[in-house]
Amino acid sequence: MFIFYNDVYVMNRKEIQEQRMKDYFIQATKEILKGEGIQALSVRSIAEKAGYSFATLYNYFKDVKELIFLCVKDFQQECQEYVEDKTKDLQRGEKKIIATAISYAEYFVQYPSVFEIFFIEKLPNSTENAKISELISSFLEKLCQEEFQYCIDKKSFTDEEIREIVKELNCLITGILLLYLNRNYPSDYGDFAKNLKSQIEKTMKK
Amino acid sequence: MFIFYNDVYVMNRKEIQEQRMKDYFIQATKEILKGEGIQALSVRSIAEKAGYSFATLYNYFKDVKELIFLCVKDFQQECQEYVEDKTKDLQRGEKKIIATAISYAEYFVQYPSVFEIFFIEKLPNSTENAKISELISSFLEKLCQEEFQYCIDKKSFTDEEIREIVKELNCLITGILLLYLNRNYPSDYGDFAKNLKSQIEKTMKK
DNA sequence: TTCAAAATATGAACAATGTTCATATTTTAT
DNA sequence: ATAAAATATGAACATTGTTCATATTTTGAA
Structure with missing residues (x-):
């Protein structure tokens, strides 16, 4: 041709x-x-x-x-760098997981429009978009993976416990962010941050 | 005039x-x-x-x-009736709270556009709209209030415990719904329902 | 270097959106 | 019955995403 x-x-x-x-x-x-x-x-x-x-x-x-x-991957890269910087000096394991989850949420508070792209903007159905959805839904897990593995190796959590915790953390933080960013709940940032931290910590304590 | x-x-x-x-x-x-x-x-x-x-x-x-x-109040009324019908024969207390939370989520799965209005559609800032946000954010609490009070009276939970649980349930379910409805996570409804139930139950167990 | 063809960039145009406004129509009260 | 007040409406506008015919640029061979 x-x-x-x-x-x-x-x-x-x-x-x-x-x-x-x-x-x-x-x-x-x-x-x-x-x-x-x-x-x-x-x-x-x-x-x-x-x-x-x-x-x-x-x-x-x-x-x-x-x-x-197509911006999702770049934003994830940026978010990952933000999280890694915020947590690099922390002791490994549970503490670092909590800090990672908090930093992850903080990133979206800083860039609410990125939260919109990740979780709110509608994706037309296609196999390509299914991959993007998957990438988004499993992103927090990816950020925590290394530390989760560390916890499993250290036997502070079982494999099954970790699977449940990561699912719960993911849903919980998504919901906390949605309510705060879209419904101003709670209306004060300090309350939001306090609530975020306490709920993440409670989720880790099982 | x-x-x-x-x-x-x-x-x-x-x-x-x-x-x-x-x-x-x-x-x-x-x-x-x-x-x-x-x-x-x-x-x-x-x-x-x-x-x-x-x-x-x-x-x-x-x-x-x-x-x-202006449709929010009507939808809340309808959701409340749906939930009350689904839970009317259950024994009071924890069991009924769990069933209430599940039915609440089911309502939004049945009417995804109602979920959009409640949690996704942007509200312009105004004191009137702050009230609507408040109404939405505290709706699950309202649905469970009677049973929570029953639990407190029965001393199966303290006042403070209930306050924490209701906040966590609210964020958790909002997040579970957002991920399922907008990111097809999990992609299977059965998995969604199972996950919903197990996470609600875990939240109640503290 | 020149020139035809291929590749690329672009504005005009379209349909759909929310909103405003001047005016047509209806209702009201005397 | 009629003047005035209230109400309903379509024309018009700005903004949106998208398509398409065409203008412009780039390419590669003579």
Whole structure:
């Protein structure tokens, strides 16, 4: 169909350029989400920040949802770095798990629009999106995995206990965040933080 | 300013008529939310179902959000009836609290758009909306209040324990629902129901 | 270097959204 | 019956995501 000097080379060049273009749009999307927030996010605002027309966006993404959810991995990376920095000096095991869970929640309080993308924004049904959902739902577990394994090895928890705890922590923190960010419950940040900590600690105590 | 035959009578008539009009729109909104769902909800679809022009809606509500959140009380009433019917024959106390919490969650699984209105749809900041947030955030507590009091009287729980449990149940169930409804986690309804039950039971065991 | 073809970027246009407003219609009270 | 007040309404607007024909740029061979 196409004639190339060197198939592989040309393909790579094309892909590199295409990825670069995608990255401009992804970067713009992330900046808007972290800055002005999701209510300022639109096809046109993204394209403007990226330095292209809104129509150009559609040459690289099938729709704006695809673009938005391509940010998930980057935000997870950033969140992971935030959490690791906050917990790096703590003693291993239970203490570190608690601190990890708290930092994880703090990240979303800092970037409510990232919480929206992760948990609220609707994902159209597709096998690709099922993977993204999975990535999001199991993210806290991933953050804690190493410490959980440490606890299992140390026999302070059984494998089964850990499985239950991580599920509960995940649901609990998601709910605490949703109520705080969307329903102003509790209305005071201090109360929120206190409640977050005490509920996480209680979950770990079984 | 205005001249009336009988001040009180005329005011009442006007108010009755106005409330009737509001109810037509509220009823239409509830029907769409429970039927086609929130993605089918628009100013125009509401007005069509109510039998009026979309512009008429703005003579009775300052915006569509006001109308949407006026449905909250009705949905809470309906949810309460659903829960009471599901739990009416159960023995009082802990068992009934657990069943109440499960039924509460089931109601939202049955009507995901009601969950959206309750927990996801953004409320513009106002003192009126703060009350609605409060109503939503404390709804599960209200549903369980009688049984909690029964437990306290029976001395199976202290006042302080109950306060902590209700807060935890509320956050936990909100999170379980959000992950299931929005992130398909877990993907199987049976797993969801099992997880819901086991986490509620664990929360009650302290 | 030149030029045709392929690739890419873009604005016009569309449908759907919430909202406002001037005006048409209906209701009210005398 | 009629003037005035109340109410209902469609036209219009701004904003949204998306599509598409076309303008522009890039590419590769002569």
